[in-house]
Amino acid sequence: MGGPRFEPVRTVRAYERIVEQIEEAVETGTLTPGHRLPSERDLMAQFSVSRSTVREALRVLQARGLVRSRPGDPNGAEVLPFTPAALHKSMTTLARVDQLSLGELVGFRMTLDAAANLLAARLRTEAQLAEMDAAISAMRAAAGTGYDAFSAADVAFHDAVARASGNKLIQICTDVVRSIVLNLIAEKIAAAPDQDGLMRQSIRHHEEVLAAVRAGDGPLAARLSRQTMYDYYVTYVPAPERAALRALLD
């Protein structure tokens, strides 16, 4: 009876083993940004696989944003500092193939941006307050000149808040989702009637948010930021989805 309990095996591709090993080295800090990998020929010797296998592994690592290789570079592939590019890519894919609605995206932003403001109100430094101030000034300066500069300043403000929150995950996710949202409706916003009025209203709202952050009133900052974002985007959100967004407004 009994006998050893065997487990089902899954064949694991040769290139996967290579990816795992290099990934492990990067994630444990054995390989740090700036380090160069051995050349493809050296790697095929070290792993005792063919060049194609090495290259497939490198392509996967490159797709994950861990390394970059350039033709002719005698130093081999370069280990890159982490960027949320891969995260961005998969979230964008999610938004496209899984039919993420604008309402869901905006709701997500409202949630994370409010949390960032809540935290920033407690943790912000003077320098960070100055950054937010500068961003709003830039919004004011750009209000007349066009939507692009205004949007850039708006992004700078929200990014400053996100950084001040001290939560890198919130910062990265807000950044990713914001760019997806802007990408979805940039043209609609640019074509909106009464752009000037919208910009002025947005500036006023941002000033109120900043005042709350400066005063250290996190809950107020959070509530105002949700309202600001709701007001700014609600017209582009299909009516049936608006109820969910209003549910986020306290």
Next chain:
Amino acid sequence: MGGPRFEPVRTVRAYERIVEQIEEAVETGTLTPGHRLPSERDLMAQFSVSRSTVREALRVLQARGLVRSRPGDPNGAEVLPFTPAALHKSMTTLARVDQLSLGELVGFRMTLDAAANLLAARLRTEAQLAEMDAAISAMRAAAGTGYDAFSAADVAFHDAVARASGNKLIQICTDVVRSIVLNLIAEKIAAAPDQDGLMRQSIRHHEEVLAAVRAGDGPLAARLSRQTMYDYYVTYVPAPERAALRALLD
């Protein structure tokens, strides 16, 4: 003066062009899950590239979770339904290389889970309430038998809430971050003293949250869920990071 404004060109690899085309087809719905790609030999003919180039493209697409290819499959690579696996992978990488702290992860979960409860309190159906009820029952049943079953039931509850929120982005992100957090501290929780007391407390908290969701009191459900998660994880979070988590508690 003037003249045409030329833009810097970046050489784009052959395999990248293939990835772009197939990715586009998947994201626009031209290729839907279950569809088979042509065989590698057909692809090399269609794109007029070599086999290696096709394979590197397929490796990238596979790394992004869009397709899967198996040896010997007489059909080509299979187009997969979207899974957050790639998202999970990049977030895990982020957590490891960028030293994402447990405090940041828990803060993120508190934020998203609270938002999910806020929305679920408004949008939940009777069937979803029943699922949450069943999950809490499972938690009760598992409280004596061990941590694993208890944790699974706990996950089921939070997942039911996330689904009831109607926001797929919230659902997926909570799922991803939850598994990362659990992976980080599963052993610590399993080794905690007075496990039974912690489980009983957690069950009581979950019941309160569910009551609020059932009553349609979103803000209360959100506040309780934040508190529940804070209580459950705070002992594992380094003291300096706890202030930020408390800032999220209203």
Next chain:
DNA sequence: ATCCATTTGTACGTATGTATT
């Protein structure tokens, strides 16, 4: 500034194990 050795990008042929018919 030019040339050169090396490396990457790409191509092609082949062998082998596997899944489906």
Next chain:
DNA sequence: AAATACATACGTACAAATGGA
């Protein structure tokens, strides 16, 4: 049970690109 079509992996070859002499 055999035949077929496929993916995996290997090896070689050449062009383009890079960094350093």
